[in-house]
Amino acid sequence: MPDFTATKSRFHLPQGVTYLDGNSLGPLPRAAADRMGRVMQDEWGEMLITGWNKAGWMAQPGVLGDRIGRLIGAEPGHVMLGDTLSIKVYQALAAALSLRPGRRVILSDTGNFPTDLYMAEGLIKMLGQGHELRCVAPEEVEDAITEEVAALMLTEVDYRTGRRHDMPHLTQKAHAVGALAIWDLAHSAGAVPVDVAGGKADFAVGCTYKFLNGGPGAPAFIYVAPRHAEATAPALSGWLGHAAPFEFEQTYRAAPGVARMRVGTPPVLAMASLEAALDIWDGVEMAQVYARAQTLSERFIQGIEATCPMLTLASPRDPDQRGSQVSFRFAHGYEAMQACIAHGVIGDFRAPDIMRFGITPLYLDEGDIDRAIEVVTKVMVQELWDDDTYRHRSAVT
Amino acid sequence: MPDFTATKSRFHLPQGVTYLDGNSLGPLPRAAADRMGRVMQDEWGEMLITGWNKAGWMAQPGVLGDRIGRLIGAEPGHVMLGDTLSIKVYQALAAALSLRPGRRVILSDTGNFPTDLYMAEGLIKMLGQGHELRCVAPEEVEDAITEEVAALMLTEVDYRTGRRHDMPHLTQKAHAVGALAIWDLAHSAGAVPVDVAGGKADFAVGCTYKFLNGGPGAPAFIYVAPRHAEATAPALSGWLGHAAPFEFEQTYRAAPGVARMRVGTPPVLAMASLEAALDIWDGVEMAQVYARAQTLSERFIQGIEATCPMLTLASPRDPDQRGSQVSFRFAHGYEAMQACIAHGVIGDFRAPDIMRFGITPLYLDEGDIDRAIEVVTKVMVQELWDDDTYRHRSAVT
Known part of the structure; x- marks a missing residue:
């Protein structure tokens, strides 16, 4: 059993406050401000541009991705940090639809967090191919998984009620009809045991400012199952997802694996805070x-x-x-x-x-x-x- | 004339280093670490979730957007901070193409920064409507502005050579044939006088970690001309660009004006550093x-x-x-x-x-x-x- 008295002592909690809102924004890890100070003073301040390599900033989205990956049951090397959850939903959904070109239905539920549905709406309009976002009640999801479905897109833990979907079971159902499953782990990562690999999720996304305590606006993450890692053409084909970003080629070539889900310059300062937060999870x-x-x-x-x-x-x-x-x-x-x-x-x-x-x-x-x-x-x-x-x-x- | 001795004293520059790479990553403003510490300890640490309103985090992308807006000649209320430059390029380009539905050419040049071209490639593939990314030499841009062009997408200052395009002139050329102009100000904001309003740019995007000194991976910004602000349907329709994000509606309704270019949760910590950096620009x-x-x-x-x-x-x-x-x-x-x-x-x-x-x-x-x-x-x-x-x-x- 982890020493929860010890983990508690690693957070700053204001005097007189009982904080039951870590599922919206986790509290400040005591080490986070120090770590941030060091990254700002010793890395940015002293190394300047050379920090990208010397301080490992460039590699950090994959390093932190793997540390989150352990908490969600991902295979090492298949989780990448960056952007916001909305952007990661868009990437996962676009990739899933491109892998199921003959199908037109995105199946979700009314318990999903609205931004997932909004991003799907925007993507559908962009594609202009007559895709349909079909939203059923959470308890009707299983029966709605038909052969029309390209992608099942669900948030595992309902943000309002806390109701959990049976991820492995629904994923299996989706696979049985040839659909792919995208899981939003916003209220799962750091909250419940998740096994994206064992549960055969095709894609998973999540944020790091809730149960993972990364700080307000901390970056999101995306998991791509190894079997899809080389098959997905990224919709948001930014330079840091390029196979050789510093060659400055005129044409996009996707980086190997989940690295192609990188888009722009990684948020170094936000990652410093998240790193301190993830330290608390070590051994837990x-x-x-x-x-x-x-x-x-x-x-x-x-x-x-x-x-x-x-x-x-x-x-x-x-x-x-x-x-x-x-x-x-x-x-x-x-x-x-x-x-x-x-x-x-x-x-x-x-x-x-x-x-x-x-x-x-x-x-x-x-x-x-x-x-x-x-x-x-x-x-x-x-x-x-x-x-x-x-x-x-x-x-x- | 601003007191450049005074502004110099507001940066930390390492002993023995002469830093001519601020066009890649600006140095640390001395006040940034303190400001970050306060946001982490006094705001995140003490206010916790209530910081979104009490500390003004939710409004910050627009507040900082306007401070950048002053430096690029934007009308107040038309610049929004967030995401990375790659994402902002995608948003601007998608919006521009949706405003010119009958046209199929995106005109750019070989001096553009690769991520702009890559994002355009990805968008074109996504749209699947036969758009073409036409890249000519910088000096051939003017003659290539024809009635086929939906959007002229250029970086004003060439990242390699520093060559400037004549933004008002090329924009006028674009408008004369019914095309829209998107300007990437990555090497312009904080570097050269830009007048997006006077120069009639339709969209402009930029980053804040170069001449604006916001820190490694600091957020990007987007400008949408007032005449387009209500007309653009956002491609990346995230919840914070919704007219009423906290109503948690099932269907997307775009927020008024440039606020619809918000996507996910804003990067509060990164904004703290940028805020300290922008203070140095006051009165300059x-x-x-x-x-x-x-x-x-x-x-x-x-x-x-x-x-x-x-x-x-x-x-x-x-x-x-x-x-x-x-x-x-x-x-x-x-x-x-x-x-x-x-x-x-x-x-x-x-x-x-x-x-x-x-x-x-x-x-x-x-x-x-x-x-x-x-x-x-x-x-x-x-x-x-x-x-x-x-x-x-x-x-x-």
């Missing part, structure tokens, strides 16, 4: 983190349900069906969450009525969970529930 | 910077030509035809540049034979230019030129 196994998250989540659910009858669990009750978050429905959830935040318990609200709490064992323990229960109870029972308008005074100022 | 006028760059460039050219007959000026001799760099051709330029770097004068080499020196008045003065002349002369005359192989010993170890 995802299965153990997830087991602990389940324990903490059960404690939270039981505590809240015992005292707050007006809150309805929006997450699956079965722990194995959940990611590393717990969500409740409440009609005035926005105001309720504002009141919780005013009392130092930070979760977040997702329209129309979801109060969302991220459960992150690297820096949350039983004491934090109990404090959160206490504050949510105080807000719901003493402040909001007694008020006919359900509006907390502090929320309307 | 581009015309004055450029005038001083011309003075320093003339001094450099005269000094080198007086002592190094084996170097051939690759940049235009007329100062007004040059950006803020001076390039020389030399068959063994790679080895020669390595030797210069070993002696503390950092420029760079661009294949096949270009030795490139960026002239950046914010932190270079006559003493630096004279030292660079001295070192280049020493390398060329005493070390390389006397050696039959033209190879400096230190370059082959």
